[in-house]
Amino acid sequence: MSAYEIMRDLLVEKHGIPADAVHPDLTTSELGLDSLTAVEFVFDVEDHFDIEITDEELGTKTLGETATLVDELIAADGE
Amino acid sequence: MIPQQRRVFITAVGAVLPFGREPEEMFDRIYQGESAIRWGRTGTEDFGSDVLLARVERDVDKLIPPRQRVLMARVSKLAMIAAQDALQRAGLDRGDPCLREAGVYMGCGLGGTEVIQDGFRKYYVKKSRRMRPTSVPLIMVNAPASHITMAFDIQGPATSYSVACSSSAVSIGEAFRAIRDGYLGLALAGGTEAMLNDGVVASWERLGVLATLHPDGDKASCRPFDEARSGMVLGEGAVVLLLESEESMAARGSTPVAEIIGFGTSSDAKALTEPNADGQARAITAALMDADVSPDEIGYINAHATATVTGDPVEIQAIKQAFGAHASRVAISSTKSMHGHLIGAAGAVETAITALSLSRRRIPPTANLTNPDPMCDLDCVPVRGRPAPDLDVAMSNSFAFGGSNATLVLKRV
Structure with missing residues (x-):
């Protein structure tokens, strides 16, 4: 599964967001996650891929942009 | 005011x-x-x-x-x-x-x-x-x-x-x-x-x-x-x-399960884990006074009794101290024998059981009490629950590590 698909499933299964509401162009805030829930979500993503995303890297990225960042971090980790 | x-x-x-x-x-x-x-x-x-x-x-x-x-x-x-x-x-x-x-x-x-x-x-x-x-x-x-x-x-x-x-x-x-x-x-x-x-x-x-x-x-x-x-x-x-x-x-228009009529607390001020009969008796007496009932009005005590070797006889001693002559007539049971010790939830479970005991007029047993310790020589309702047609007032004891004791008194509605 791609990073985006993992993130989508996490939002659906853990956070109860309807699957058809999740879209790569949306941010977690636009999906209704409050700030504390959003950091919980990012932590789960980090934990899943065993990577670290800094606050500067994360910024206010959309899900699609975050997935791209995750892919880059995984690739960098493998080098 | x-x-x-x-x-x-x-x-x-x-x-x-x-x-x-x-x-x-x-x-x-x-x-x-x-x-x-x-x-x-x-x-x-x-x-x-x-x-x-x-x-x-x-x-x-x-x-x-x-x-x-x-x-x-x-x-x-x-x-x-x-x-x-x-x-x-x-x-x-x-x-x-x-x-x-x-x-x-x-x-x-x-x-x-x-x-x-x-x-x-x-x-x-x-x-x-x-x-x-x-x-x-x-x-x-x-x-x-x-x-x-x-x-x-x-x-x-x-x-x-x-x-x-x-x-x-x-x-x-x-x-x-x-x-x-x-x-x-x-x-x-x-x-x-x-x-x-x-x-x-x-x-x-x-x-x-x-x-x-x-x-x-x-x-x-x-x-x-x-x-x-x-x-x-x-x-x-x-x-x-x-x-x-x-x-x-x-x-x-709600229907009551039971009434709470008294609450008493005390501290042993003695030891972190060792229970103390004087401290426990003070909480029981404070609850009885708060409820304005005498010991002989209590028909059932849901005991704290966790089944430790040290703890159970101390509570029996505390009940004797607080209840005097009536201690030998009150029904006492420890339902922890069945639901275990829920620590922070223990008092709530046992208050609920005490309330239901009053509304049903049934006293739950102490499970597995087949050979009572001579140090626990009160009526601890061994093995079988019993109907209690006259049960009107009951008590629930909770005695904590730290020596913090709390007793609630409930009344049938």
Whole structure:
């Protein structure tokens, strides 16, 4: 599964967001996650891929942009 | 000005326990002497403990909407289910004006223990300083009460009491006082505990107070007042009671389960874990005075008795001191023999059982009491529950590590 698909499933299964509401162009805030829930979500993503995303890297990225960042971090980790 | 005191009633019981779903079903099973205690393993196959536990077997995650539970440790999830259950029974839901003005009083011993354990495992074993960012709000002992306020838009006081094994007797007692003294018309009061993780259980094991497996099996292993008792059994769960003033009850048309008429507390001021009969007797006497009843009016005591070698005879001694000549006539039982010791939720479970005992006029037994310890020579209702057609007033004792004692007195309605 791609990073985006993992993130989508996490939002659906853990956070109860309807699957058809999740879209790569949306941010977690636009999906209704409050700030504390959003950091919980990012932590789960980090934990899943065993990577670290800094606050500067994360910024206010959309899900699609975050997935791209995750892919880059995984690739960098493998080098 | 001291306002006129108001009467306080328990009008609904919500529970999530090692027993079945309904509080009434729980009472029936306890009355029949059925034990929820099982031999099981904590941790992993290659590293864990084999111990006696009374676990909640329901899939708690399924009972709470994902958006609510995402920031909840297990202790908050259990509390939430019990609160949902109590409110549903009372016909109250989010948005009800009397709920908005209500209070939440919860007891809890240790908080989100599995979150602490998982975090420390990551820190020390994986050598990662990147702890779960939500660790602190998940672990904190007042999280269960806060989640209940948010889920049901309860805007009155939300207070949490961490008094070890007396936590929820104190939370119910303080809610009782707040309603009696006119500060509130309605409160959710109870306790929650979820500490059956390998690290916490291993700590309890090292304290040397846990029961060992009895030759007759796991269900026979918790034996309060019995000569062969070997210790307590840890349980988990939550109970939330809806408490209402007489005025609130009349306005809403609710039906009472029982009335709370007295609450007494004391401190041993002696030792951290060793119980003390004088301190316990002071709490019992204070509760009797608060309730304005004499010892001979009490027909049943739901004892704290955890089945430790040291603890049970001390409580018997305390009852003798406080009750005098009536001590030999009052029925006493320890239902921990069946539901285990729920620590921060113990007082709430046992208050619920005491309330149902009054409304049903049935006294639950002390399971496994086949050979009473001569040091426990009072009527400890061995093995079989009994009908009590004249039962009108009953007592629930909770005596905590730290020497903090709390006793509640309840009356049949």
